Amino acid sequence: MPEATLKHVRGMAHASAVPVLDPAELSESVFIGEYVAKSRPCLIKGAAGHWSALKKWRDREYLKNRSGHHNVFLYPHEYRITRERMGAEKRIVKFAEAIDYLHSEEADVAMVVTGLPVELQADTGGFPFLTRTELAFSYSPIRFFFYKNAGTTWHYHPFDETLMCHIVGTKQVGLLDANSPFHIALRTFFFRIFRSKSQI
Numbered sequence: 001m002p003e004a005t006l007k008h009v010r011g012m013a014h015a016s017a018v019p020v021l022d023p024a025e026l027s028e029s030v031f032i033g034e035y036v037a038k039s040r041p042c043l044i045k046g047a048a049g050h051w052s053a054l055k056k057w058r059d060r061e062y063l064k065n066r067s068g069h070h071n072v073f074l075y076p077h078e079y080r081i082t083r084e085r086m087g088a089e090k091r092i093v094k095f096a097e098a099i100d101y102l103h104s105e106e107a108d109v110a111m112v113v114t115g116l117p118v119e120l121q122a123d124t125g126g127f128p129f130l131t132r133t134e135l136a137f138s139y140s141p142i143r144f145f146f147y148k149n150a151g152t153t154w155h156y157h158p159f160d161e162t163l164m165c166h167i168v169g170t171k172q173v174g175l176l177d178a179n180s181p182f183h184i185a186l187r188t189f190f191f192r193i194f195r196s197k198s199q200i
Contacts, residue, residue, distance in 0.1 A: 015174065018042050018175070020043045021042050022045070023045075023046055023047040023049075024128075026044060026128075026129040030129075039161075044129070047127055047129075047165070048167065051165075052123045053120070053123035053124055053167050057168055060099050060100070063096075063117075063120070064100070066117070067120055068094055068095050068096025068099070070094070070114070070116040071092055071094060071095075071116075072114040072116060073112065073113065073114065074090065074092075074093050074097075075112070075113075076091075078111065078152065079111060079113070079151065098112045099146070102146055103148075107148050111146060112144075112145070112146040113143065113144070115140040115142060115143045115144065120144065124142075130163070
């Protein structure tokens, strides 16, 4: 979540930190039973420390050579809240071109969201605390987010738990309580949008 957004979310300055867990000491039964099943957020620090992606994905030439042939959507802005706003300025380019753009001085704020560079999955790995998963309702099993000075504004995930792995750089995440009256109203609003889109 961008710093500008975090500053304007009511109560975020006084928000509680989520539990920080050690992947070497976290059992699957505890992770599933105490966090996934109860929709409790947590930070599992170092969980992807054994992935070769931590080294390889810092090299843009590696990314281009590995998966540069895919067509992807390049957005010269942050992740916006509606599909209409997201699509207004998007460009379809090769993944290699998108990576070069993200590293260029021309790009101030930009991002790529895609599930297409399947070759990059070989640079990831598993987790001892998550050896099995169920089929997703909505999202792709793996999605890649490539940012430059960008982020996502607040939004609601109506389906599927998310295990987010940050590989290069830093990121701030702010979580809103889905049980507060204000956010229940937002959730109802988003469900109405989803139903209307699915009926078109």
